[in-house]
Amino acid sequence: MGWDGGAIPDPYRHSVSGGGEPIARIDFKAGEAVRAALSAIGRTEDLRFSPDNRLLVIAGYARKRLLVLRVDIEAGSGGPAVAVRNFMELTSDNMGEIHGLDFIDDRTLVIGNRDGHAAIFALPAEEPAGQSREISAIRKVKGRGPCKLNSPGSLAVKVESRGRVSLLVCNNYTHMVTRHVVNRWLGYRTTSNRRLLARGLDIPDGITLSHDGRWVAISSHGTQDVKLYRMSASLGPDTEPAGVLVNAGYPHGVRFSGDDRHIIVADAGSPLVNVYASEGGWDGQRAPVRSVPVLDEESFLRGRASVEEGGPKGIDIDRSNSVMAMTCEEQTLAFFSLASIIGSRASSAASVE
Secondary structure, X not given: OOOXXXXXXXXXXXXXXXXXXXXXXXXOEEOHHHHXXXXXXXXXXXXXXXXXXXXXXXXXXXXXXXXXXXXXXXXXXOOOEEEEEEEXXXXXXXXXOEEEEEEEEOOEEEEEEOOOOEEEEEOOOOOOOOEEEEXXXXXXXXXXXXXXXXXXXXXXXXXXXXXXXXXXXXXXXXXXXXXXXXEHHHOOEEXXXXXXXXXXOOOEEEEEEOOOOOEEEEEEOOOOEEEEEEXXXXXXXXXXXXXXXXXXOOEEEXXXXXXXXXXXXXXXXXXXXXXEEOOOOOOEEXXXXXXXXXXXXXXXXXXXXXXXXXXOOEEEEOOOOOEEEEEEOOEEEEEEEHHHHHOHHHXXXXXXX
């Protein structure tokens, strides 16, 4: 059955670039033990490269654990090459249904447990070497009062001055993003909590900050778009989004490219990632300039339990801005050349009047 087959009761969009065939993946190198660990992790959500680009961590939602991969990414004449050298599996009493994660620094990680709270961990000092480790959180982050965490999902870290670190957390089922400031000089104790954003959000399912610090992008599952807000001290629950990325399907993972000129959005309800382009800013409405299939039909249909499922979930772009990593339950890990995702035709934005 091709992409136009009738077995799916709901229509799902086709790629506007390259037909229905999935784009070529990077054939990454990995040993049998690594591939077995990837196969065993179960349902996944987000994934994230470490700041030094040496680690890639995958959120094991169903099995309540983290899979830490040691990765090497090198430039080559035929495009980037990826090798996954080894792995480490981490469990903890403070790991639940892990949905979101982000790094504070190369060895310090924050996770969002959909069934509980957020937690900050120091990764083990030793290199990944196929081991399983149980670790304890440095600090649990629960919020309080109207800022108490509720179904925390994806999150983003913003390192501030004087030891402060802001954690921007998507509270999926209370439809808002909260900001929790922790201080590393105080053992990551929480020093403030506030409701940050709510207007226009319906199940915020992914979040990312632009590299220049000017924008925060949040995928809104229920409204099937991505809302963009200007970062400022005046942000509050009633702040209107300054920009909207439309035709996003059921958006999940969202990332700015390294130069902030493009935003890539994973559509959990189709085999696609959608590419949006800036015209010097992100104000107003924008449609995708490119939609690229990253899952084959068989994998997509296997995960198609509803119109909102089957497609890519977590995405991240490595720190060299050359590779995009993707995860979902039916395809635990895949790498793509970022240039092949963005494409030459994504050089100008498609604006919606």
